[in-house]
Amino acid sequence: MGEAPVVDLADRLLRTQEVAAWLAVSKSTLVRWRQSLEGPQVYWLADGVPRYRASDVERWLSGRSAARPRAPRRGGRRRAGSAR
Numbered sequence: 001m002g003e004a005p006v007v008d009l010a011d012r013l014l015r016t017q018e019v020a021a022w023l024a025v026s027k028s029t030l031v032r033w034r035q036s037l038e039g040p041q042v043y044w045l046a047d048g049v050p051r052y053r054a055s056d057v058e059r060w061l062s063g064r065s066a067a068r069p070r071a072p073r074r075g076g077r078r079r080a081g082s083a084r
Contacts, residue, residue, distance in 0.1 A: 013043065013051040022057065 019040065020027045033039030034050065040060035042050045 012054050013045075014054055014057065016050055016052075019052045019057055023061070 014022070016027050016030055020030045023030070030039060034042050040052050041056040042052055045051055
């Protein structure tokens with residue numbers, strides 16, 4: 001019997017659900033990033049079958065700035081005591 005092929009975990013293909021869980025975002029956020037070309041590189045195995053290489057997700061993540069300023073929330077802040 002031959003030996004099993006060695007799998008490089010950095011090149012393992014991940015499903016949307018796995019990447020979303022890894023990044024602690026919803027699947028819909030990851031889909032939105034994918035559609036706007038903001039997220040990690042995606043590979044299409046077939047229509048409707050996106051996959052992400054773990055190494056690409058790591059590279060994308062390392063390119064993100066930890067000190068990135070946040071955009072103000074929509075609608076602004078509510079003042080204390082104001083009713084909706």
